[in-house]
Amino acid sequence: MSTATRYDIAITMGDPAGIGPEIICRALAAMTPAERATTLVVGDPAIYRRAAEMLGAALTFAPLDAPAAPADSVAVAVVEHPAGEAMPDGQISAAAGDMAFRCVKAAVELVQSGRAGVIVTAPLNKAALHAAGHHYDGHTGMLAALTGAPSSFMLLASETLSTLHVSTHVSLREAIERVTPERITATVKAGHAHLVKLGMAAPRIAVAGLNPHCGEGGIFGDEDDRIIAPTVRALREAGLDVQGPISADTVFYRASRGEFDLVVAQYHDQGHIPVKLIAFDTTVNVSLGLPIQRTSVDHGTAFDIAWQGRADATNLGSAIAYARRLVAGQSA
Template sequence: MTTPLIGITMGDPAGVGPEIIIKSLAAMTPAQRAGIRIYGNRDSLIAAESVLITGMDLSELDIHHTDIPGPLPAFGKLDDRCGEACFQFIKAAVADAMTGDIGCIATAPINKAALNAAGHHYDGHTGMLAHLSGSKSSWMLLASERLNVIHVSTHIALRDAIGRATTERVLATIRQGDAHMKRTGLSRPRIAVAGINPHCGEGGLFGTEDDEFLAPAVAQARAEGIDVQGPISADTVYHRAYNGAFDLVIAQYHDQGHIPIKLVAFDTAVNVSVGLPIDRCSVDHGTAFDIAGTGRANNTNLNHALAYAAKLVANPKAKP
C-alpha cells in the first residue's frame, strides 16, 4: 500500500503561507515532495519563489490550483478575494480528505478578517473544518515536545467559556484527548484537568464550578479507566506537565492553554484538530502581514506541522 498524501492548504495568499510552503518544500528531497499536494494558487507560489529564489522547479509540484479573480493579491494587504481563496483551498482539501485521497491536511495560516469579509463566518480553521466535514464537535489540541494541551473551548468570550465548561463537555474533552494521545503512541496517557477558578475555587471561596462540573467529569473518566487527575490549580499544572508529570493538560479556555504553550514552544507547537472525521494539523502562528513577501518568514513551525501530519498518516484513524 502507498502512503496517503499530505495536503497543504496555502492559507491567505497575502500572508506568509506561500513563502513558508516554498521554503519547506525546497528543503525536501524530490521523493518527499512527491508525498505532498498543495491546495492553493500557483501564481502566489511563483511570487513567493521569486522572492526566495530557492531554485526549486514549481512545475514538478502537485498543486490543486484555485484561481483568484483580478490581479494577483499584494502580499501584506487585507483582501476579501484572499478570504474567498483560502476558503476554497480548504474546501477542496477537506473533500479529498473525506474520500481518502489525502491522509492529513496541514494548514498554513488564514486571516479571519479576510475570511469574514468574503462572507465565510467562522471563528477560524477548526470551526470551518467541522462544518465542511459534517462534524458536530471538535477540539483544538496544541502539541509540543514537552507540553500538550487540549481545550474545552477556544474562540469564544471568556464569560461564555466559563459556561462552556460543563461536566459533559469536560468529560468529552478528556475522552478525546486520551484517544488522540493513545494514537500517537502512548498506551496509557497521563492526563491533568486544569481548574477554571483560582486554586480550583478554594472550596467555594473563589467559585464553585470546579467542584460542581469539573470534578464529576474527572470521576467519570477515571471510572472508565482513563488515567486522569484533577481539577488541579492552573497556576501549577502546566509547570508539572512540562517537567514530565503529565502527558496532556485539559485547558478550560483559549488563553489558559495557549499562553503556556506559546511561552515554551512558540516556534514549534503544532495545532491539531481532534474529533473530526479527517486529520488536520497546522502551524500555530498567523499570517504575519508585516513581513509577508519579504522572504523573512520562518518555516520551522510548518516543518513541525508536516512531521506531525506524517505521524498521523502513519497511524490512521480507526474507521467508524
C-alpha cells in the same frame, strides 16, 4: 502523474496575501525528493512560483494529475486567484479570504475522496475570511462545518507541553458557560483517543481548574467542585488515567516536567499562554474530533513581513512532521 496517486499530506496556501506561500516553499525546498513526492499543495500555481522565485528555491509546480508534469514537480490542487480581484500583499482583502476558504474546502474534499491523508494548513486571516462572507472562528470551526462534525477540539502539541481546550474562540464569559460535564468528558476522551493512536498505551491526562486555586473550597467560585471534580471522577471510574481539577498555576509546570502527557485547559488563553511561552516556534495546532485529520502552524499571517522573504518556516516544518506521524498511524 497517475490519477491513482495518493498523497500523504495536502498543504493549503492559507491567506495568499500573508506568509503562507513563502513558508510553504521554504518547507518544500527543505524536503527530500521522496517527501516532496508524497506532498501536494493547494492553491494557485502562479502564486507558488512567485514565492519560490522570491526565495531562489529550485521548485517546479504542476497541476494535480497533469499528464506531462516533470517527475520532480510539486503537485498542485489548483485553486485559482480570480482575475480582476485585488489581493494586495500584506493587506486584508475579501478576495484573499475567499481564496483561503476555497483552498481549505478543496483540501477537505481531497482527504474525503482518499487522495490525501492529512491536511496541513498555512495561516489564514479571520478578518479577510469574514470579509468574504465566511463567518467562522478560524480553521477549527470551518473544518467542523465542512465535514459535518458536531464538535471539534483544538490541541496544541509540543515536545515539552501539550494542551487540549474545552473551549477556544469564544468570550471568557461564554467559555465559563461551556465548562460542562459533557464538554469536559468529550474533550478528555478526544485527547485520550488521539494519544493512543500516536502509540501511548495509557495517556496521563490532567484537567486544569477553572478558578484560582480551583475555587479554594468555593471561596473563588464553585465550578471546580460542582462540575469539574465529579466529571474527572467519572472518567477515572471509566478507566482513564486522568487527574483534576488541578490548579492552573501549577498544572502546566508539572506537565512540562513530565508528570502528564496532556493538560486539558478550560479556555483559550489558559492553554495557549503556557504552550506558546515554552515552545512558540515548534508548537503544532491539531484538530481533534473531526472525521479527517489536520495539523497547522500556530501563528498568524504576519502581514507586516509578508512577501519580503523574511518569514521563518520552522513552525510549518513542525506541523508537517506531526502530520507525517498521523499518516503513519493511519497505516498502522
